[in-house]
Amino acid sequence: MSIDWSAFVTVALVSLFSAAALVTVYSLGLRLLTVDDRSAVRTVAGWACFVLCGLGVLYGIYLIVPALHR
Amino acid sequence: MDLTLIVVLVIVLALFFDFTNGFHDTANAMATPIATGAMKPKVAVTVAAVLNLVGAFLSTEVAKTVSGGIIREGDGGVQISPEMIFAGLIGAVVWNMFTWLRGLPSSSSHALFGGLIGAAVVGAGLSSVDFSVVLSKVVLPALLAPLIAGLVGYTATRLAYRITRRRDDKSERGGFRYGQIFTSSLVALAHGTNDAQKTMGVITLTLIASGALGAGSGPPLWVVVVCALAIALGTYTGGWRIIQTMGGGLTEVKPTQGFSAEASTTATVLASSHLGFALSTTQVASGSIIGAGLGRRGAKIQWSTAGKIVAAWFITLPASAAVGAVAAFIASAGIVGLVVDAVVGVAVIAGIFLLSRRRPHDQSAAMEVDVAATSVLSRRRARRAEKRGRIDTPAGGVEAPFVRLDDPPVATTTADRGDRADRTDRTDRTDRTDDGTTR
Numbered sequence: 177m178s179i180d181w182s183a184f185v186t187v188a189l190v191s192l193f194s195a196a197a198l199v200t201v202y203s204l205g206l207r208l209l210t211v212d213d214r215s216a217v218r219t220v221a222g223w224a225c226f227v228l229c230g231l232g233v234l235y236g237i238y239l240i241v242p243a244l245h246r
Numbered sequence: 247m248d249l250t251l252i253v254v255l256v257i258v259l260a261l262f263f264d265f266t267n268g269f270h271d272t273a274n275a276m277a278t279p280i281a282t283g284a285m286k287p288k289v290a291v292t293v294a295a296v297l298n299l300v301g302a303f304l305s306t307e308v309a310k311t312v313s314g315g316i317i318r319e320g321d322g323g324v325q326i327s328p329e330m331i332f333a334g335l336i337g338a339v340v341w342n343m344f345t346w347l348r349g350l351p352s353s354s355s356h357a358l359f360g361g362l363i364g365a366a367v368v369g370a371g372l373s374s375v376d377f378s379v380v381l382s383k384v385v386l387p388a389l390l391a392p393l394i395a396g397l398v399g400y401t402a403t404r405l406a407y408r409i410t411r412r413r414d415d416k417s418e419r420g421g422f423r424y425g426q427i428f429t430s431s432l433v434a435l436a437h438g439t440n441d442a443q444k445t446m447g448v449i450t451l452t453l454i455a456s457g458a459l460g461a462g463s464g465p466p467l468w469v470v471v472v473c474a475l476a477i478a479l480g481t482y483t484g485g486w487r488i489i490q491t492m493g494g495g496l497t498e499v500k501p502t503q504g505f506s507a508e509a510s511t512t513a514t515v516l517a518s519s520h521l522g523f524a525l526s527t528t529q530v531a532s533g534s535i536i537g538a539g540l541g542r543r544g545a546k547i548q549w550s551t552a553g554k555i556v557a558a559w560f561i562t563l564p565a566s567a568a569v570g571a572v573a574a575f576i577a578s579a580g581i582v583g584l585v586v587d588a589v590v591g592v593a594v595i596a597g598i599f600l601l602s603r604r605r606p607h608d609q610s611a612a613m614e615v616d617v618a619a620t621s622v623l624s625r626r627r628a629r630r631a632e633k634r635g636r637i638d639t640p641a642g643g644v645e646a647p648f649v650r651l652d653d654p655p656v657a658t659t660t661a662d663r664g665d666r667a668d669r670t671d672r673t674d675r676t677d678r679t680d681d682g683t684t685r
Binding site for chain 1: 509
């Protein structure tokens, strides 16, 4: 029986950090944008968060579609 | 003649397996967005079906072996005959139908492996199965997948609640619903690229074995097209029973949790498929949902349901192996055996389908009514109506959890649920419909 424990730990850590990063950025975006009178900086920062999330989703698509990364 | 009959049978059965695979796994991607109202049920299954269809065309690289090394096939090992594949598929399909009837999310690939193992043991003896690979590829991942995903889902949920916690009256957590649409779509797309391929592989290898295709050739276009259509159709049909289990049976899912759970499912599935430690999407998705349930204060997890699901994971392999073995034994009687197999198989599938009709779970309609009712009624009126027991919907607006119609406790939880909704109101003003400026 051969379990690739190093691969297992890598998968666990990578999924933990990438999910945490995505959720953090999206939550920050929500937090920044949902106030009644928000400053221009807040608006820009909030949307920047969502753009970042969008890039994350694009990276996900890149990983899913084999033609893109082979 | 013999060969063509078996080839046709395998192709038909493989496509049906593809179909069950589709409706079994709709829940992985779409259970939480449906549960939180991020997408209407019909819209969600349509999106999932389209993404599965697209995904099936994106990746047509067929596996070299049917069983992924579990059976010692090829040079020096056993030759997997079309009869074995046929018997294995019967085992997989019957087990998929049975778990669907019970609303249990279980891995379709494990069912396929199990069926093939059973068929191989009968057809070629115990030595044909590499049990160390079974342990390292099926049993241990089944233990590890929910652990990883649960940890990731828990962490993500805690983070999301932590970051969006505020003291004033406004709630921004409804905005998580939009995020859910993207993460769950990624899961659906990944499913299409992975799972349709398995069926393509089975059909292609059968065609090669029968001499219809040259050795080492890829799947012909028609195989790709029919496999893509079968999995998309299955996804569109939607395994509502499993969607209910994962969307509400395990824990009541709110948008924040739904987003976190889908984010962790996506991350874990993508990491596992690219970093060389294969995990079952179904098991990852269930683990994420439980993790998300643990991450919200006051959320209850139905551990009995979780226990049933885990039990089903461990029974999947031996159960479909048993069915596959019986089918292989009958098939060894030659062409009569194959016909008997096919007839009995169809009868069992039809029987399970009829059983499911007796207690229909086609909750698409009911769920749409749920969502419609809660969006028409104001929050207070909904709560009042619920107290009177008029509608079986909690007061929480679109955050309505699923109501599992076959769960007896539902009758007793009406009061309990109202009280829980109140508590939620006070502690963490969460996920209201009035999400203000995020709209």
